[in-house]
Amino acid sequence: MDLVEAEGLAELVQAETAAQRRLAKYLADGHLSRRYDAWMKRLSQARALIEAELDFTDEGDIPGSVSDQVWQDMQLLADEMAAALDDHTAEIVREGFRVAIAGPPNAGKSSLMNFLAKRDVAIVTDIAGTTRDVLSVDLDLDGNRIVLFDTAGLRETEDPVERIGIERARQTINAADLVLHLVDLGEPTSLDLHDTSKLDSDMIVVRTKRDRHHPAEAAGGLSVSTVTGEGVDSLLKQISQRASVAVQGGQLVTPLLIRHRNHISAACDWLRAAGAAEDHALELRAEMLRSAADDLAHLTGRVTPDALLGLIFSQFCVGK
Amino acid sequence: MMTGFDFDVIVIGGGHAGCEAASAAARAGAETLLLTHRADTIGTMSCNPAIGGLGKGHLVREIDALDGLMGRIADKAGIQFRLLNRKKGPAVRGPRTQADRALYKRQMRMAIEEVERLHVVEGDAFDLLMNGSIVSGVETADGRRYAARSVVITTGTFLRGLIHIGNEKTPAGRVGEAPSVGLSERFERMGMRLGRLKTGTPARLDGKSIAWNRIGVQEADSMPVPFSFMTDDITNPQIVCGVTRTTEETHRIIRDNIHRSAMYSGDIKGIGPRYCPSIEDKIVRFGDRDGHQIFLEPEGLDDDTVYPNGISTSLPADIQEAFIRSIPGLEDVRIKVPGYAIEYDFVDPTQLDHRLAVRHVDGLFLAGQINGTTGYEEAGAQGLVAGLNAARHSLGADPVKFSRTDSYIGVMIDDLITFGVSEPYRMFTSRAEYRLSLRADNADQRLTPLAISLGICSEERRERYSRYESAVHDGRTELQVRSLTPNEAEAFGLSLNKDGVRRSAYELLSRNEFEFSDAEGIWPELANIDSRVKEALKIEAGYAVYMDRQAATIADIRRDEARVIPADFSFDIISGLSNELLSKLNRFRPLTIAQASAIEGMTPAALALILVHLRKSSPDMSVAKRQVQ
Ligand SMILES: Cc1cc2nc3c(=O)[nH]c(=O)nc-3n(C[C@H](O)[C@H](O)[C@H](O)COP(=O)(O)OP(=O)(O)OC[C@H]3O[C@@H](n4cnc5c(N)ncnc54)[C@H](O)[C@@H]3O)c2cc1C
Numbered sequence: 001m002d003l004v005e006a007e008g009l010a011e012l013v014q015a016e017t018a019a020q021r022r023l024a025k026y027l028a029d030g031h032l033s034r035r036y037d038a039w040m041k042r043l044s045q046a047r048a049l050i051e052a053e054l055d056f057t058d059e060g061d062i063p064g065s066v067s068d069q070v071w072q073d074m075q076l077l078a079d080e081m082a083a084a085l086d087d088h089t090a091e092i093v094r095e096g097f098r099v100a101i102a103g104p105p106n107a108g109k110s111s112l113m114n115f116l117a118k119r120d121v122a123i124v125t126d127i128a129g130t131t132r133d134v135l136s137v138d139l140d141l142d143g144n145r146i147v148l149f150d151t152a153g154l155r156e157t158e159d160p161v162e163r164i165g166i167e168r169a170r171q172t173i174n175a176a177d178l179v180l181h182l183v184d185l186g187e188p189t190s191l192d193l194h195d196t197s198k199l200d201s202d203m204i205v206v207r208t209k210r211d212r213h214h215p216a217e218a219a220g221g222l223s224v225s226t227v228t229g230e231g232v233d234s235l236l237k238q239i240s241q242r243a244s245v246a247v248q249g250g251q252l253v254t255p256l257l258i259r260h261r262n263h264i265s266a267a268c269d270w271l272r273a274a275g276a277a278e279d280h281a282l283e284l285r286a287e288m289l290r291s292a293a294d295d296l297a298h299l300t301g302r303v304t305p306d307a308l309l310g311l312i313f314s315q316f317c318v319g320k
Numbered sequence: 321m322m323t324g325f326d327f328d329v330i331v332i333g334g335g336h337a338g339c340e341a342a343s344a345a346a347r348a349g350a351e352t353l354l355l356t357h358r359a360d361t362i363g364t365m366s367c368n369p370a371i372g373g374l375g376k377g378h379l380v381r382e383i384d385a386l387d388g389l390m391g392r393i394a395d396k397a398g399i400q401f402r403l404l405n406r407k408k409g410p411a412v413r414g415p416r417t418q419a420d421r422a423l424y425k426r427q428m429r430m431a432i433e434e435v436e437r438l439h440v441v442e443g444d445a446f447d448l449l450m451n452g453s454i455v456s457g458v459e460t461a462d463g464r465r466y467a468a469r470s471v472v473i474t475t476g477t478f479l480r481g482l483i484h485i486g487n488e489k490t491p492a493g494r495v496g497e498a499p500s501v502g503l504s505e506r507f508e509r510m511g512m513r514l515g516r517l518k519t520g521t522p523a524r525l526d527g528k529s530i531a532w533n534r535i536g537v538q539e540a541d542s543m544p545v546p547f548s549f550m551t552d553d554i555t556n557p558q559i560v561c562g563v564t565r566t567t568e569e570t571h572r573i574i575r576d577n578i579h580r581s582a583m584y585s586g587d588i589k590g591i592g593p594r595y596c597p598s599i600e601d602k603i604v605r606f607g608d609r610d611g612h613q614i615f616l617e618p619e620g621l622d623d624d625t626v627y628p629n630g631i632s633t634s635l636p637a638d639i640q641e642a643f644i645r646s647i648p649g650l651e652d653v654r655i656k657v658p659g660y661a662i663e664y665d666f667v668d669p670t671q672l673d674h675r676l677a678v679r680h681v682d683g684l685f686l687a688g689q690i691n692g693t694t695g696y697e698e699a700g701a702q703g704l705v706a707g708l709n710a711a712r713h714s715l716g717a718d719p720v721k722f723s724r725t726d727s728y729i730g731v732m733i734d735d736l737i738t739f740g741v742s743e744p745y746r747m748f749t750s751r752a753e754y755r756l757s758l759r760a761d762n763a764d765q766r767l768t769p770l771a772i773s774l775g776i777c778s779e780e781r782r783e784r785y786s787r788y789e790s791a792v793h794d795g796r797t798e799l800q801v802r803s804l805t806p807n808e809a810e811a812f813g814l815s816l817n818k819d820g821v822r823r824s825a826y827e828l829l830s831r832n833e834f835e836f837s838d839a840e841g842i843w844p845e846l847a848n849i850d851s852r853v854k855e856a857l858k859i860e861a862g863y864a865v866y867m868d869r870q871a872a873t874i875a876d877i878r879r880d881e882a883r884v885i886p887a888d889f890s891f892d893i894i895s896g897l898s899n900e901l902l903s904k905l906n907r908f909r910p911l912t913i914a915q916a917s918a919i920e921g922m923t924p925a926a927l928a929l930i931l932v933h934l935r936k937s938s939p940d941m942s943v944a945k946r947q948v949q
């Protein structure tokens with residue numbers, strides 16, 4: 001078992017939802033290690049070709065310039081790493097699918113939170129003081145972890161304290177994977193969320209306080225009541241569907257842990273730098289590749305200079 | 321010193337390792353005996369008549385910076401200087417020269433004779449004199465005994481050497497020289513692990529019978545760059561080499577007769593390298609290709625012998641003649657001496673410490689090909705380290721350790737004693753992790769101060785070096801005090817970011833495209849700076865940013881080098897190490913965390929585990945704490 005697999009095992013022990021267990025098992029089974037190893041292999045091959053150009057120029061049998069091909073492939077490798085970093089599937093599985101509950105004051109945000117917190121899907125039950133409003137709730141919906149965040153009511157205000165709360169609310173909304181936009185059925189003044197980075201597709205409009213209104217008013221669109229519980233199941237179903245899509249979109253091979261992300265991102269930067277350093281001496285570009293390898297080595301283990309030489313000797317006829 | 325001893329240090333073998341060892345020991349203040357078969361084979365180049373090259377050139381520069389012999393002798397004997405990799409960056413530039421074989425040997429012998437406290441005696445060292453596990457001297461085959469506190473063995477390919485030409489086998493250390501057998505037996509009795517390696521050399525050709533006009537040529541550099549800091553000019557005339565290639569016919573002849581090659585008939589048990597030194601290897605492993613390149617290198621200015629670099633072989637003599645004559649330009653060539661392969665004993669170098677001393681024998685040092693390396697430069701560099709430390713051992717001074725972070729010498733020794741060898745070990749620049757810092761051009765700055773502080777540096781070099789150092793310092797100041805604005809720069813045709821910031825000449829030099837001559841165009845007085853200093857400053861300015869980055873890693877490694885793993889430390893008790901790493905740790909038995917971190921597949925997490933356990937198992941917590949911090 002290598003380090004990455006061991007990390008997978010540790011994850012497995014802590015897994016709470018089915019998706020987390022799948023992901024941890026994926027790690028523990030070595031899938032991620034294999035991907036990292038494949039990256040390292042490609043990088044080592046590139047380094048071997050460059051090192052051969054540096055160490056065996058006095059031998060006629062090293063092809064003059066294999067460089068172009070190397071630099072192209074290293075940019076492709078950097079692209080792959082960047083794509084892996086952009087794919088947040090694992091983070092969603094692990095940290096939860098983040099749902100922000102937003103809306104104007106008194107739209108029923110806290111009621112919805114408190115209602116959900118008491119249902120059997122809530123993972124976190126130790127709500128600090130039931131008298132206080134819940135700030136976030138973890139749910140397990142069909143094996144996916146969902147984290148609901150309450151936010152301060154959004155409105156124009158001069159009050160500096162309230163403004164801080166609203167600023168924080170916008171941050172939460174920006175960081176969310178999905179926004180529930182709560183609107184009181186009785187006061188359909190919609191608020192403008194367009195100054196956040198959210199797209200309409202990241203949002204579900206939820207009309208609240210359905211019990212206080214005539215059923216006909218609630219027709220069309222989603223409406224809920226936290227008094228009768230009406231509409232809540234259908235809301236949860238929609239959230240669950242969105243979460244499943246978000247998780248299945250990825251290939252479940254994305255770098256899971258922060259540690260992995262940091263090293264991959266550094267390696268990726270080095271590869272880009274090496275690619276861009278066309279006017280630099282070859283030894284400097286070689287050094288950048290070495291730095292990339294040093295970073296990846298945190299995930300795969302070290303590739304020694306001797307192993308690189310082995311790669312060179314197996315491909316080129318050198319030695320006098 | 322020397323109470324009750326004939327000498328402080330005895331060096332056995334007058335090859336490249338032996339000469340540097342003897343000279344370094346004597347310079348370090350030890351009364352030194354160089355005991356070798358024949359005084360007239362001192363400094364013999366057994367194989368190719370060339371010094372330096374990629375990686376190897378670095379070693380020569382380092383030997384020179386420590387006031388060793390090889391660089392100076394190569395400058396005196398060099399007949400085709402070339403600086404390799406000129407365009408690929410200063411850190412991978414490799415100085416190389418072909419050498420006049422006779423001249424090299426003569427100059428080396430003269431240099432050895434000039435060394436104070438160094439005595440040369442002919443003889444075959446047959447056995448070591450021992451006092452328990454402490455060395456006390458050497459006994460020759462004819463019964464002479466010399467007592468000394470330290471002995472350095474540098475017997476090259478001579479230990480149970482066996483020469484193969486086709487299926488003919490001759491016990492020999494080199495062609496025409498008897499092997500050395502007694503010492504191998506002594507090693508075995510001492511329980512040391514020996515192994516067997518092989519190497520080969522090509523036939524020597526008669527230059528008068530080569531059709532030079534039908535082959536390509538390779539010229540020397542027009543401005544030869546000497547190896548030694550002490551050399552001002554190369555005075556030897558420079559020659560050209562011929563370049564030709566093998567043909568399909570060559571390949572056919574070799575393939576048809578491959579079973580008659582000692583290397584492929586199963587006669588040779590020793591391990592050859594993964595690279596392809598012999599033409600048989602090239603054909604077997606890389607098929608026909610479009611031919612393999614051969615350099616025809618004249619062995620001397622007044623010598624008709626030509627060394628065909630690239631076709632080392634152990635085929636029978638008649639086949640050698642046939643395949644060589646199928647090569648363009650060599651159709652009518654006369655062979656002076658056939659090529660051959662040689663098998664020899666080497667000592668597994670993991671039994672040595674950083675001084676190149678045998679770990680469990682007091683006063684015994686090994687250097688050169690006996691440690692599984694190949695090449696004059698590798699041998700010479702080890703000789704210097706072993707000789708220096710042998711002297712210090714005899715004189716009661718602290719050992720001198722070279723590190724991967726300060727020199728190629730350190731890289732080589734660390735590789736050898738950590739991993740041992742599975743093939744003849746040869747230096748390459750890719751072995752040096754801190755390559756950008758360990759350049760041929762800064763070898764003097766890296767190592768001469770050490771040589772001065774150890775007292776192994778001549779007065780002449782010390783003075784020259786301190787003049788150079790202050791010239792570099794002054795030059796740097798000159799560059800730093802001169803500056804201009806982007807607008808002023810424009811007047812000189814230099815386009816800079818229009819940010820109004822003044823840039824110093826030193827900062828400008830850090831740019832790729834800005835050469836020293838450009839600086840002189842702006843500030844003509846800078847032309848007065850010495851050309852060697854200019855070059856050093858240009859490289860220094862350009863690499864400063866990379867040096868800073870490496871400095872941090874280097875500091876980490878130095879700290880790891882100081883974190884000692886006790887010899888009796890058990891890796892098995894560490895849970896969480898993969899089986900693969902565990903078995904490697906048990907095989908290599910690293911002595912420091914730095915050595916452990918160099919193991920293939922090693923991860924920082926595994927190192928952290930080892931560190932934690934080191935701390936736990938250390939009886940003295942304060943020591944451990946110091947190690948882990
Ligand atoms: C056939 C052959 C092919 C080679 N091919 C290559 C090559 O392709 N590339 C390359 O880089 N290098 C090659 N070399 C290696 C290079 O020549 C050696 O690595 C280098 O010379 C080793 O130096 P050394 O000082 O260790 O030993 P040597 O140069 O071999 O010197 C050993 C010295 O010790 C003396 N000696 C030995 N035993 C005793 C004793 N018992 N008592 C007293 N004196 C003793 C010998 O007389 C000799 O003077 C080759 C060597 C040989 C022989």
